[in-house]
Amino acid sequence: MDNTSSTTVISARGLRRVYGRGADAHEAVAGVDLDIADGEVFALLGTNGAGKTSTFDLLEGLVAPTSGSVSVFGLDPLRERDRVRPDIGIMLQSGGLPADLTVGETLEMWRGTCSQPTTVADVLDKVRLTDRVRVRVGSLSGGEQRRVDLACALLGRPRLLFLDEPTTGLDPESRRDTWDLLADLKRSGVTMVLTTHYLDEAEELADRIAIMHRGRIAREGSLAEIVGGHPSRIVFDHPGLVLPDLVGASVEPTARVTVHTHELTRHLYELLEWSRRHRVPLTGLEARSASLESVFLDIADSASAHRPASPVDDAAGRPARSIASATTGMSA
Numbered sequence: 001m002d003n004t005s006s007t008t009v010i011s012a013r014g015l016r017r018v019y020g021r022g023a024d025a026h027e028a029v030a031g032v033d034l035d036i037a038d039g040e041v042f043a044l045l046g047t048n049g050a051g052k053t054s055t056f057d058l059l060e061g062l063v064a065p066t067s068g069s070v071s072v073f074g075l076d077p078l079r080e081r082d083r084v085r086p087d088i089g090i091m092l093q094s095g096g097l098p099a100d101l102t103v104g105e106t107l108e109m110w111r112g113t114c115s116q117p118t119t120v121a122d123v124l125d126k127v128r129l130t131d132r133v134r135v136r137v138g139s140l141s142g143g144e145q146r147r148v149d150l151a152c153a154l155l156g157r158p159r160l161l162f163l164d165e166p167t168t169g170l171d172p173e174s175r176r177d178t179w180d181l182l183a184d185l186k187r188s189g190v191t192m193v194l195t196t197h198y199l200d201e202a203e204e205l206a207d208r209i210a211i212m213h214r215g216r217i218a219r220e221g222s223l224a225e226i227v228g229g230h231p232s233r234i235v236f237d238h239p240g241l242v243l244p245d246l247v248g249a250s251v252e253p254t255a256r257v258t259v260h261t262h263e264l265t266r267h268l269y270e271l272l273e274w275s276r277r278h279r280v281p282l283t284g285l286e287a288r289s290a291s292l293e294s295v296f297l298d299i300a301d302s303a304s305a306h307r308p309a310s311p312v313d314d315a316a317g318r319p320a321r322s323i324a325s326a327t328t329g330m331s332a
C-alpha cells in the first residue's frame with residue numbers, strides 16, 4: 001500500500017510531546033512518524049505508559065505537539081479543528097458521561113453537538129442498546145456504558161474513528177459484538193485508529209499494527225510483517241552436554257537453553273536428531289512460532305532492560321535532566 005498517496009488520512013512526522021519542564025520533563029511521545037490510509041484499521045499497541053493516549057491526543061488535535069507535525073484529512077487537527085472535527089468520532093478511554101441522564105437523553109444531548117448527525121435510534125441499534133434507551137447511564141453495566149461511549153462517537157457519522165481501548169472491561173461476548181460492529185464500519189469505509197491491550201483484538205481487526213515503546217514506534221507493519229521478521233523460539237533444559245551447532249540460530253546456553261531461529265522446523269529436527277543420537281532427553285522442550293505476543297513481550301523485556309532514554313529539551317528548549325522510563329506491565 002502506498003501510504004504517501006492522496007488516500008492518506010493521517011500523516012505525522014517527528015511528533016513529540018513533552019510533559020513538564022526542566023528536571024520534571026517527561027517525553028511521552030518521542031518522535032513518531034505515521035501514515036494511515038483511507039479505510040485502514042490501524043492499531044496502536046504498547047506497554048502501559050508507552051505513549052499511546054498521548055499520541056492519540058496529538059492526532060485528535062486535543063493538544064499541540066512539542067515539535068513535529070500532524071495532518072488529518074490534509075488539515076491541522078488543532079488549528080483547523082472546526083473543519084476536521086465534523087468528520088471524526090472519538091471514543092475516549094473513559095467516557096465520563098453524566099450518570100443521571102438516560103441513554104436516550106445522553107445521546108440526544110451529544111447529537112446536538114454534531115453537524116450532520118445520524119439518529120439516536122440508528123446508533124442505538126448499531127451498538128445493540130435499543131432496549132436500554134430509558135435507563136440511566138449510571139445504572140448500566142460497565143460494558144453497556146462502553147457501548148454508549150461508542151454510540152456517541154458514531155452519532156456524527158465519522159469518516160475517521162479514534163477508539164481508545166474500545167473493549168476494555170467488556171465480557172468476551174460483548175467484545176465479539178463490538179468487533180463485529182467495527183468490522184461493519186470498516187466495510188462501510190470508516191478509517192479507524194485504535195489502542196488496545198488485547199493482542200487478539202489487534203490481530204482480529206487491524207490492517208496494520210504499531211507497537212509503541214517508551215514514546216517511539218518500535219515495530220510497525222501488517223501482522224504478517226511484524227511476526228514474519230521475528231525469530232521463533234525453542235526452549236529446553238540444558239542436557240549437560242556440549243550442544244549441537246545449529247547453523248543460523250542464536251543459542252543462549254543457560255540452564256534453560258533458548259534457541260532463537262528463523263528456521264524452526266529445521267533446527268527442531270536437528271535438535272531431536274541430536275537428542276536421539278546421544279540418547280539424551282530434551283526435558284521441558286517447548287517450540288513456539290513467533291507471534292504478536294512474543295514480539296510484544298520481547299519489546300517489553302527490552303524496555304525493562306534498558307536505561308532511561310537520554311534527556312530531552314523541554315517545551316521551552318531547556319535541557320531536562322531525567323525522563324522516567326515506561327512501565328512494562330500489561331493491564332489486559
Ligand SMILES: Nc1ncnc2c1ncn2[C@@H]1O[C@H](COP(=O)(O)OP(=O)(O)OP(=O)(O)O)[C@@H](O)[C@H]1O
Binds near residue numbers: 026050051052
Ligand atoms: N498530563 C500529563 N502530565 C505528565 N505526564 C503525563 C501526562 N499525561 C501522560 N503523562 C505520562 O506520559 C506517559 C505516556 O502516557 P500515555 O497515557 O500516553 O500512555 P499510554 O500508552 O496510553 O498508557 P496506558 O496503556 O497505561 O493507558 C506516561 O508515563 C504518563 O504518566
